[in-house]
Amino acid sequence: MRYFSLKTLLSLALLAFLLQACKPEKVLEAGTPFSSLKGINGTWIIDQVFQVDKLSTKADNTLDVSAFFTGANPLRITFNADDYTWSVSPGDAPNYLGGSGIWSFDDPDFPSAINVDDNGVATLFTLNRPVREEVDQYLDFTMNRQDCAGKSAIAYNFIFVRAN
Secondary structure (H helix, E strand, O other): OOOOOHHHHHHHHHHHHHHHHOOOOOOOOOOOOOOHHHHHOEEEEEEEEEEEEOOOOOOOOEEEOHHHOOOOOOOEEEEEOOOOEEEEEOOOOOOOOOOEEEEEEOOOOOOOEEEEEEOOEEEEEEEOOOOOOOOOOEEEEEEEEEOOOOOEEEEEEEEEEEOO
């Protein structure tokens, strides 16, 4: 019986490795991208609201104020993707969002914010997660409120659940 030398074994292993590396790679397709426009379309019911003190230096600067917005007749927001209109039905809750008007995404393909206009008053809702059709059941955005000097003082993190 003949013994292979260490050099021969290493050469065979290297050759096998090189031949394995030459195989064509599988190309995985991501599929059709989800539409954020179709994803935001419809009515959303308030589920949670968190108030964030932007001026606080404390680590715990967030307060759950959901009880003020939810209940028997919770706040609702509706986005219409066909004509880019939106409206709020406050129910029994305080309404910090505005009434109705037109809206747009900051980037239609990869939105990170919703620009809303309520009769000339523009507000920015910063998206905290994607909102895709048939995938995401939550609409989560933050709205900053400013103090008299124009500095962001309080932020509200609104989390809505899809009504449909």
